[in-house]
Amino acid sequence: MRVIDHKSIQAKKTGGSKLKKFLLVLALAIILAFVYEVGVKHTVLNVNNKENTPTKTATQVSQSTAKNNLRQFTPEQFRELYKSFVFPNTAKISEETPITYSESLDERIRTLAAAKGYVIRSAPIVDSFVAVDSEHKLQQKAYADWVELQAHAVKDNIGLKVIAGYRSAEDQKEIFLSRLGNRYGATDAQINNVLNTTAPPGYSRHHTGYTIDLACQGYENRRFENTPCYTWLSANNYENTKKAGWIPSYPAGATSQGPEPESWEYVWVSKDSTHTQ
Ligand SMILES: [Zn+2]
Incomplete structure (x- = not known):
């Protein structure tokens, strides 16, 4: 203009x-x-x-759609959430459960376990267990959200089954020793081999009563990570798992967490922890 x-x-x-x-x-x-x-x-x-x-x-x-009020976690963030979460009705295990008959061997096992990232866990203060079935039990809050997780899976034609829940330090000791075999002259290599898959007594996440091992119905002979159950649980940053307040216990990709990744083990951390609001 x-x-x-x-x-x-x-x-x-x-x-x-x-x-x-x-x-x-x-x-x-x-x-x-x-x-x-x-x-x-x-x-x-x-x-x-x-x-x-x-x-x-x-x-x-x-x-x-992707947000869905669920928090997103890297493998390390799953590990950190587990570390920082205060599990209700638990206290740190104070006594060291004897593992073998040799104090020096026990000491060596604990030192090697600590080097792998294992730490002493917590155990229930009062008995508030609910039976999942005749063999397995969980702390109350975990039980309620396990029922929800399972029901949701059933709707999607996925058959989840608990094959391990709460485990005492004594029970863990039996498992650890059976895998170690040689209880007297175990070498560091033999101990490390067991530690790759099994926690020493006092160091298992199953002691809290908030940890489950799962099997996939109809696929019991397959490695869990190769089942439709694992695909369903882990899809989209463990969307279905997180919806019910559960996270992978030892996710693939996280380091210094104790055992190698365990696709079948999940831990209840409450929906408040897995949701943004
Ligand atoms: Zn387990």
């Missing part, structure tokens, strides 16, 4: 009808060019907006 004003002022100053006509045509040409340019740009913008609008909406929809 400035250009037009300038030209018309110039026209007044100069005078002359030919020049006036020329300037008028020129002004019209400028106006037309201006209108055309604005018009085209406007149309282009409109087209872009039309193209952008549905894309933006689709992104927003997928973000809100």
Whole structure:
């Protein structure tokens, strides 16, 4: 618009009808060019907006679906959540359960266990267990959310079965010793081999009453990570597990957590911990 004003002022100053006509045509040409340019740009913008609008909406929809109020965790963050979570009705195991008949061998086992990331766990203060079945029991809060997890799985045609729940330090001792075999002259290599899969007594997450080992019905002979159950549990950053307040106990990818990753073991940490609100 400035250009037009300038030209018309110039026209007044100069005078002359030919020049006036020329300037008028020129002004019209400028106006037309201006209108055309604005018009085209406007149309282009409109087209872009039309193209952008549905894309933006689709992104927003997928973000809100993925969010689902569930917190996202890296393997390390799962490990840290386990560490920081205060398990109700538990206290740290204070006494060291004797493992073998040799104090020096026990000491060596504990030192090697600590080097792998094992720590002394907690055990229930009062007996508030609920029986999952005739063989397995869990602390009350874990039991309620296990029932929810299992029911949700059944709806999706997934058969989850608890094959380990609460375990006392004495029970853990029997398991550890049976795997160690040589109770007197075990070498560090033999001990480390057992520690890859089995905690020494006092160091098992099963002592709390909030940890479960799962089997997949119909796929008992397969490694758990190769079953539809594991696929269902672990999909989308353990979405189904977290919905019911459970997390993987030893997720793949986390280091210094004790045993190697255990696809079948899950820990109750409450829905408050797994949800953003
Ligand atoms: Zn286990």
